[in-house]
Amino acid sequence: MKLYKHGVINENLLTSLKEKNHWMSKPENFNDPYEFQFKKVSNEELDEMEIDQDFIDNNPDVTDPMLLKKMVLKEYQNQIQNFGVTCFTENNRNMLMWAHYSNNHTGICLGFDVGANPKEHGYIKVRYAEEYPEINLSSIWNAEGLMKILTTKSIDWENEQEWRRINEDGNQLHPYGSNLVEVIFGCRATIENIEKVKAILAGQNIGFFQIVIESDNFNLGIKKI
Known part of the structure; x- marks a missing residue:
């Protein structure tokens, strides 16, 4: 299976290609303010919550x-805001994503071989829902519960077919989780930028492609270059 990451061709991306790493953003930098939320907890629910003794001793x-x-x-909310998240998609031909995340089709889409089980490489599939996830107050720091908050989005975004990699340290660079095997350039990518990227990745087992505008429909074609 392959997962794809859109990007803008600039100095930051060129450096990341050289060093084989991703920038993992904190939640505050995401474009959707409804992300990384959980359902409001009532006072009645809080009343049943048990507090860890270490927390009591520290206060x-x-x-x-x-x-x-x-x-x-x-503190739980603050911890969520410190995580780093980087995003991928199953679909390399989503026109809206090329427009929004690849600088109006001038950018790039990187394809990673994540194997038959992406979870083994740290990729988590995004869950789309109409309501915020609930937290389990009896095990508030449970990793599964945290991941649910970090990977749940509004159903309005489900066309993105998103997967994520997550790290406890946000707003930092982190190594790739799997091998880069494919590079797709937007239909408006310049020859200069294409050659810069190809030069950095020369000698590696990577396929290079470019989106093409079809002559009679709105589909995104792809050609090998």
Whole structure:
């Protein structure tokens, strides 16, 4: 299976290609303010929540149990905002994604071989829903629950067929999770940018392609270059 990552051809991308890494952004930098949310927790639900003793010991001046529980939730929200996320798609011919994420078709789309089981390489499929995910207050730091928050988006985005890789340290560069095997240039990519990318990746087992405008339909064609 291959997953694809759109990008703009600039100095940052060229350096990333040389060093084989991705920029993983913190949630605050994403274009959808509805992401990385969870359902509001009622006071009744909070009342049933048990607080870890270490958290109590680290906040000796706070004696109100309800306030302590709200502080736990706040810390949870803050922790979510520190994660780094980078995004991929199953579909390399989505016209809207080429326009939005590859600089109006002047950019690039990188194809990675993620094998038969992408989860083994740290790729998590995005879940599309009409409601925010719920958190389990009995195991608030459970990894599965955190991943659900980090990989749930509004159903309005489901056409993107998105997958994600996640790291605890956001706004940093992190190594590829799998091999780069394919590079697709937008139909408006310049010869100069194409040659820059090909020079960086020369001698590697990578296929180079370009999107072409079809003569009689709105489909995105692809040709080998």
